Amino acid sequence: MIRWPLFRRKSQPPLEQRPFDLLCITIVVVLGVHAPHIPWWLTLPLAATLWLRWRQRHQRMGHAPSYLKLPLVALLVGAVVFHYDTLFGREPGAALVAGLMVLKLLETETARDARVGTAFACFALMSALLFDQSLVATSLVALGLLPAIATLRALEPAHPKSTTLPRDLLPALGLLGASLPLALVAFLFLPRLSSPLWGAPNAAQSRPGLSPDMSPGNFGEVLLDDRPAMRVTFEGTPPPNEQRYFRAYVLGNYDGRTWRSLPRAGTTAAEEHGPVIHYTVSLEATGQRVLPALDIPVEATANAQLGPDRELRADNPVNDPVTYRLGSAPGYHLQTQLSDRDRSNALQLPAGFDPRARALGARWRTQYGSNDAAIIQAAMGLFHDGGFSYTLAPAPLGTNAVDDFLFGTHEGFCEHYASSFTVLMRAAGIPARVVTGYQGGYWNTMGNYLLVRQADAHAWSEVWLPQRGWVRLDPTAAVRPTRISQGSAAANAATADWSPNHWWLGWRNRWDIVNQWWNQGVIGFNSLRQHGLLTPFGVRDPSVGMLGLVLAIGGSLLAMLGLWWALWKRPDRDQARAAMQLLEKRLAAAGVARRRSEGPQHYLSRAARALPNQRAELEQLMRTYLELRYAHDEPPTDLLKNFRQATRDFRPRRVFK
């Protein structure tokens, strides 16, 4: 009977221990990469199940009882539905995939089961990247592919056995390494989708960071968060530290507790401004739409809108790291003419809150008349000399938050100062608003870029002065000038028990360069950059077909390289035989092929007869070969050299009869 591999069905022998172990390791990695977004009370039982199953099979080759499987699947589905209220979506899907992966192990008894499990594990590993595509997460997932490949390898019978488990992973590493060039070509030239085929995943997951509103005290967490928020590369000299204000949200609407954005109205009027600084921002995923920009951006980037208050908003939430190029003018005049509506908005204060602060503002107005600068001076002086202190752990504030802060606790951080300063300004009749964003950052000299961390989040005020327009004022600077000149780390040094260790800092900066490279080079690689790859070759705007062609050419070149490797034969160690084989090849091309049963003497004399005008040469070659082979124990080197030279020079001339 003819058996065809594709259609064979037969009972399979039980799985060996080594592939089972490797599969278990793969699933441990799957659980590991999914653990951050699966509730711990699900992860722990899954890990326990995995461990029990491994022990059970390791000790007595036991099978998991079949009556357990269905209830366990039901339990898993129940737990996911209980926690997420649905089975669909990113998080429930991930929990379900990781859970099913572990349960699949319960019924893994044959090679076929293990193959299905491994393929499924690859899928589960990839799905973890939907949550986090940082360098660390990607490396972890790539490491998870090693045991997966090693499992498939160990499933083949009569494979080279290795003694230890880690040694099994080495060939997998080799295979992945060898496939890297092809993977890179595919990655670079695979045509990207212009628009998603189905909805992008909802980034409901809240990321800590700047929020679209501000109430004094809610920055506390962010200011201790050391993760990078964005990295900025300047073209030309970077602005001095005092000018590194990156505005994100402009908040003009106060309800006594929280500052919120005003509804966006009007268009961006062209403003006169000084020289423009151009720079590129790599923003980490925020889940928000706002794009921080150096004060103040002069034009919007693609896929983003610039509001009249110079708040830059992307069209879509930033769920993946993005890179954008901007131009900003530090010496600006913003909105020198203020409309009545804007003015009343910028003076609005909720009724019934903070009577003492309003009274103080009104007193300043009567005291200084129309001298706005003097009022501002008075407010700054109050913060500077009024016994205020900067702390990240201020006392809680009551209903009249600004009054409590100004006349009671006297301690707080940027939010408290910006909020109360703005309230004071409004009470004194000066249009004012709160701006949040980032200030400062760490200049990475090795990478030549500015690293802005979440801890650099900041809030400040803007007041409107006639003829001058909106002017940035930072009351925090009045309290703690180091916050502005040296950055958040210096300002927080008193509260956070963190002492800068230069050695540690150096490594952290190097690590940050790698992350910057990853974010810009890999995660930020979009169709725009893809098209840019072909620009040096004169292709301006490559079509999908063009990219496909480049991909096919690159793939074919690499395939040829691979074929060369697969077909490559080690040259024969026996030089005389190698030379003889060359001769045979040439003679065969001339029509005298060596027969299988033919000895060298017979063959070469036959060749001499077939090529009569080269008879003497061929007979000489034959004699030399016979002498080399049979006359000496060890062939003399000069004779061998002569023979090799002679075979190399010999070109059979066809005889045309």
Next chain:
Amino acid sequence: MQEALRRFRHWAERRLPALTRYRRPESLPILLHQRRIYIVPTAFGGAFTVLLLIMLTGALNYSNNAALMLTCMLGASASASMLVAFRSLNGLRLTNVRHGHAIAGEPMVLQLVFAGGDHAHASIHAEMDGQIEAFAVTAQGEVVVSMNLPTEHRGWQPLPRIKLWSNWPLGLFHAWSWIHPDQSVLVWPHPETGGPPPAMPAQDGKQQRLHHGEDIAALRAYRAGDPQRHIAWKHSARHESLLVKDFEQPEAQEEWLLDWRQLSQLVPEMRIERLARWLGEAEAVGRPTSLWLPSEDISLGHGRSHYAHCMNALARLP
């Protein structure tokens, strides 16, 4: 479905002799090279490709470059494994086929001797009539694979086509090559299960007696009258009594002169079966036999090689 498949197979074997098992027999050694190794994805390979496509679509849809990169890596690894599968077979040589003896109806042990090329060949399967043996050959190494060849009739039986295949390294691709050694094995006739013993003219039921032989049969205790030179002095030194070398042997069995012509009442095949049974019985007790056949005349002899000689002659009969 089955019928269509069968017809497709027939068509393929007729049209693509190099691709399928209909390769003409060839002489040893047989070298596997790129012109006779074929590769198709396995069912698992197909499923894995679908999975990769799903992952690729997902990564492109969410413009998730990290996932895209790793999917590309996995895909490239899968493609590279095709070359590894090919290389696993490429350069492998079948250098020799050794075989044992078998009577018709019983499997014959074949020993296929494979030699490796300049790299190792991992996870090769030799498949013959549904029987699969997995083996690996090291670089320049040699490995002997034993397989059982089922036999049916006595006489020359050509070796079947053997499929060498490998799913190495990931089970995604199935690389195979058909080899058909130009060699035949001789299958001995099956002896009949029962029947009369040969009628021997000289057989008169003489008592078997002992006689002096050349070889030492055993050591026994000294009895009065044993010649002195038969005493085993060395062995006796380790015992309390004297030991004597016993040269006595049972007398060799009466020889059987088997003759084709004596069985003229039977059809030829029955004659062969009966002669085979007698040869077997004689071989079992070490009885010398001679065999006269129309093709050849084998003089008296005994032992394994004599038996094989006789059986070969029987097997070769027309």
